[in-house]
Amino acid sequence: xxxxxxxxxxxxxxxxxxxxxFVSGLPGWFADINLPIMVLVFMLALxxxxxxxxxxxxxxxxxxxYSFLPFGIYMAVFPSIAILINFFLIHFFTNxxxxxxxxxxxxxxxxxxxxxxxxxxxxxxxxxQDLNVYFDGKFWSDQAGVFIMNLGAVFILFYLFTLAxxxxxPVFLIxx
Amino acid sequence: xxxxDKKRIIKYGAVIGLLVFLYxxxxxxxxxxxxxxxxxxxxxxxxxxxxxxxxxxxxQANKQNLAAEIVLLRERMNELTVENTRIKIIEExxxxxxxxxxxxxxxxxxxxxxxxxSRGDIxxxxxxxxTIIIDKGLKDGIYSGLGVVSSEGIIVGRIVDxxxxxxxxxxxxxxxxxxxxxxxxxxxxxxxxxxxxxxTIKMNFIPQNEEIKMEDIVITSGLEEMIPRGLVIGRVxxxxxxxxxxxxxxxxxxxxxxxxxxxxxxxxP
Numbered sequence: 001x002x003x004x005x006x007x008x009x010x011x012x013x014x015x016x017x018x019x020x021x022f023v024s025g026l027p028g029w030f031a032d033i034n035l036p037i038m039v040l041v042f043m044l045a046l047x048x049x050x051x052x053x054x055x056x057x058x059x060x061x062x063x064x065x066y067s068f069l070p071f072g073i074y075m076a077v078f079p080s081i082a083i084l085i086n087f088f089l090i091h092f093f094t095n096x097x098x099x100x101x102x103x104x105x106x107x108x109x110x111x112x113x114x115x116x117x118x119x120x121x122x123x124x125x126x127x128x129q130d131l132n133v134y135f136d137g138k139f140w141s142d143q144a145g146v147f148i149m150n151l152g153a154v155f156i157l158f159y160l161f162t163l164a165x166x167x168x169x170p171v172f173l174i175x176x
Numbered sequence: 177x178x179x180x181d182k183k184r185i186i187k188y189g190a191v192i193g194l195l196v197f198l199y200x201x202x203x204x205x206x207x208x209x210x211x212x213x214x215x216x217x218x219x220x221x222x223x224x225x226x227x228x229x230x231x232x233x234x235x236q237a238n239k240q241n242l243a244a245e246i247v248l249l250r251e252r253m254n255e256l257t258v259e260n261t262r263i264k265i266i267e268e269x270x271x272x273x274x275x276x277x278x279x280x281x282x283x284x285x286x287x288x289x290x291x292x293x294s295r296g297d298i299x300x301x302x303x304x305x306x307t308i309i310i311d312k313g314l315k316d317g318i319y320s321g322l323g324v325v326s327s328e329g330i331i332v333g334r335i336v337d338x339x340x341x342x343x344x345x346x347x348x349x350x351x352x353x354x355x356x357x358x359x360x361x362x363x364x365x366x367x368x369x370x371x372x373x374x375x376t377i378k379m380n381f382i383p384q385n386e387e388i389k390m391e392d393i394v395i396t397s398g399l400e401e402m403i404p405r406g407l408v409i410g411r412v413x414x415x416x417x418x419x420x421x422x423x424x425x426x427x428x429x430x431x432x433x434x435x436x437x438x439x440x441x442x443x444x445p
Contacts, residue, residue, distance in 0.1 A: 013215070017215055017218050017219055017222060018222060020219065020293070020294050020309075021218070021219040021220075021222035021223040021226070021293050021294050022222040022223070022225060022226045023226070024223075024226070024294045024295040024296055025222075025223050025225075025226030025227050025229075025230060025294070025295055026226050026229060026230060027229065027230040027233040027234060028233070031295070031296070049181060050181075050184065053184060053185070053188060057188055057191070057192070060192075061195070062211070065208050065211050065212055066212070066294065066309065066342065068309075068336075068337045068339075068344045071196060071199040071200075071204075072192065072195070072196035072199065075192045075195065075196070076192060079185070079188055079189075079192070083185060138373060138374075
């Protein structure tokens with residue numbers, strides 16, 4: 001059991017540090033990739049809620065250490081996303097098709113943005129500070145880029161997983 | 177199953193609450209510093225790797241040979257501009273007859289070198305080219321407001337927030353980074369520079385009667401306590417002068433490429 005926890009902790013550290021240092025330095029839209037969200041969605045579908053919740057907590061803790069947003073934002077956001085996406089997975093997107101994964105990933109990204117900004121605003125408001133984020137054209141076009149890039153990455157990952165195993169269903173669900 | 181999950185969620189919630197409480201009262205600092213310090217070598221290597229990829233990608237996109245030649249010429253030109261600026265400032269200071277007891281004119285700064293370990297605020301995808309995180313912090317004498325320069329001595333930004341082992345830097349093309357600046361011409365025009373859309377810099381509050389022209393060099397004016405005078409910011413690209421406005425504005429091209437930062441220096445007062 002402790003070996004499993006240690007292995008998961010090491011993988012969480014590697015993933016979080018890769019997001020912080022490697023992905024952020026990539027050129028162009030590649031830096032928009034949100035690895036923790038993508039891993040969370042696949043983990044919920046393939047490994048179950050318990051492991052995904054542990055990962056969400058670990059990733060949130062590491063991102064909070066390196067982030068200059070109020071401490072605790074990511075530790076609150078990632079487990080919340082895990083809980084909400086798990087709810088959608090169980091009640092709505094029950095099959096494991098590509099469409100389900102794309103929908104869940106889009107929902108997860110949307111929840112991530114809403115929760116991070118809302119919680120940050122709330123904490124800054126209580127502390128009587130300013131969080132200067134301008135919701136202008138550049139902001140929305142950048143957000144669109146984030147969604148496109150991450151959904152594209154989910155698309156590619158999905159097909160890599162289908163090559164590796166039979167846990168996921170193909171794109172089109174054929175009615176017989 | 178739902179009951180077990182609820183219990184698990186409540187446990188995680190309690191742990192998160194405890195960690196936030198420990199952070200608030202300052203007890204989490206050593207753990208945070210230990211984690212950030214331990215992961216330093218890994219973050220440096222990963223960032224260097226992605227920087228290499230980004231450089232290669234940019235070279236390909238910009239037609240390698242031409243880009244390399246332009247980079248070489250620009251580096252040489254930047255070195256010469258910085259040197260020329262330094263010489264002009266020394267000449268001015270020599271002329272003005274400083275007779276303060278024990279005061280010497282010098283350009284030796286105290287500084288802390290740091291590696292860039294991340295770009296952008298993790299939450300703010302749109303600020304990727306405008307913010308960097310470095311691997312030095314409060315323990316190294318760094319605090320908010322200090323200037324950050326590139327290896328060529330060009331100012332690239334200022335420290336906006338610092339933890340024990342890491343600091344956040346707003347680059348000069350960040351709209352939230354404001355510097356008191358002066359134009360290195362006979363008029364020594366002063367104004368305030370701030371970033372614009374992550375691409376360029378604008379110098380505002382230039383009096384209408386001041387003459388500035390394209391290719392003029394813009395430097396830090398020294399009016400701010402923590403930013404010394406004479407650090408090169410960029411060169412004037414365009415002057416926007418409306419007769420019905422109180423101030424004129426200049427568009428500045430930053431001399432340091434914000435995409436090309438791996439090692440920076442934080443100037444200590």
